[in-house]
Amino acid sequence: MKTLVLFALAACTRPGEQRALDELAVGHAEIEFAKIEVSGGLAVVRELADGRVDLWSGAPVLDIQLTLRDAGDWTIIARNSLSDAQLVVDGTPVMRIPGDSSTIATFQVALTAGAHTLRIAPPDAEVVEPFRIVAMADIQTALPIVHQVFEKINAVPGARFVTAMGDITERGQIDEYDLFDRQLTTLDIPFYTTLGNHELWGPAQRFYDRYGRASFHFDFKGTAFTFADTGDAGIDPIVEEWIDGWLARAADQPHIFLTHIPPIDPVGLRYGAFRSNRDARRLLARLAEGRVDLTLYGHIHTLVEFENAGIPAFISGGGGAEPMRGDGIDRHVLVIDNDGPVQHVSVLDVD
């Protein structure tokens, strides 16, 4: 039976195609009297009801089109937001309701019937200046204790958000996602992530429904961030086309590329990489030509610093998953100081 399954899988050379198409539904919702569209699919619409929008942010800046049939009072909740995120509706700032946790931004606003442009962002989102983020991957079986990693991250001065390279769960099960949601409440800053191969042990839709797209792109303080779904050890041509567009858009910006599986394993004999070296090289050629400044990967539960196609690269799988034995590297995260086109990467040990 396993062999039959293997042959069936072999027949499919684009296992990520349907996932890429499914992602496109993220950020859109419509009910009888309201319609919402989040630009770039950068937030999940967890709820759209009479007078209430509940979003899960996949990026620090959200541009939203909200169209209403009738005027009314609306509560807009943006979860996984920066602590200083503000809402601006049609050019008018709206006060954030105090009292929620630092990553839950709640706003109440009276809206007229018709189309409205909303932006949820920190006030310095467009200011080009140095800023700090954290990167991590591969939590998996360490979900029950990942709050220890988050406590360390909370203590990093000035960190704005966490970027993650996937494998937040071991098997992509609902109870694991529930636990991860609870653990995220211990983190003081937002957590933006792509998926990893372990999320594909369950339906990818579970990931999309909670955290949004796995392949997405955003800008923050002049730096571009591109996340790509490589959960099945390759990039679907649809995603590659998106990446081409994002690379072109960010040609003159500092650019960080994040994905779960490294295109090429620096230990070539191991093959902990894309299933096709040709596809891997093609992606790296594009990233090099697109002047990407830093590539971040997970998947291999260790820490490796290397270069691919001349681009500085890190494999950082220190989120707590069963660590590689023998290399002396345990739980860790990367602290990245963005200073223009130069990123200073340091390692923060958790244990």
Next chain:
Amino acid sequence: MRWSSLCLVASLLATQPVRAESHRLDPQPAGLDGCGRATKCSDASGPRRAAAVALSVTTGLLVRGVGSYVVGEKRAAKRLALISGLGLGSALAGGLPIGISGGYPPTMTLTPLLLFGAGALFTAWWADIGVAAGISRVGAARTQAPWSLELAMLYLSDPYRQAGLMRLGGNVELGRVRLGASGMIDAENELRTGELDVRFRIYGAPATGGAVGDGSRLIVRTGFRGHDDDGDHVSLLTAELEVSGRLDLHRIERALRGTFIQMSTGIGVERAGFIDDHDNGSILLGSFGWGVYLGKRGELQLFYDHRRDSMVGGLSAGRAAGFVGSLGGSLDWLLDRRFAAHLQLEIGNAWLTTLGVRYRGGMK
């Protein structure tokens, strides 16, 4: 590489031929049937054979030899089970340290042991299906021609493109050394590949193009390859060293006559050139296959190839994606004394179909 080489050499030396028939030019002596013995092959009825095939394909995945056992080839069943046991042991010996350590680089030197074990497990399974189906009645080995030229058309279908390619290659055997060269180009001149091969035959019959009683061989190969891909904006230079062996299975059991297993492993270094930088890397080579001699007409082989740097890449094998190579099948068929056809299908990240015609030179 070291491990698999040792295993292959040990296999070749330890498995004494059931009869002293190595290199015999008459593959099927008078008075013997296709099973290589004076008595008939197992004379299982049609329904019994069909049941054996069904069992070997399904249950045989877990219990090696069940197909052989059902058709009455009990000794073959036991020996296939033994090969599987050895394969499992080898796979565990190689795979456990890699798995437990999470891929700690020094443990990766055990990968050939893992591949050898996987090869033994799979080829024993395929061989059992072959015995159940009565394939062992079929034929004898034939060596390569002293020199040959091949023209092949290839069709590549990968997630990003479809391409038609043409390959022209040739090789010649000089004593124990075989020199080979080939060039390949696609219809739009976007893909260009050139290869040079030098093979040294440590063991096995020299290339006469004729039939031999035993096609077992052990070869060391060194190869060089250059590849330009204008569409991908990548150029590759590869150098590799590989040891490969073929073992005719009649050396293990008469009922397996007419079939063989083949394994190879090696290492390569690669230089990938980009627009204004390059990467240097290493490649693990490894493959295994099981095949059948088709009378005096050629041979058919199923194989697994572990390398990911080919045009085919690795299978999108669900949870194992990234760690698994490609599967394939090939058929070499003699059209007449001078010409042979070559048909091959490889399935990995891409599908690659090859249809070639080979001229066999130097035949006496």
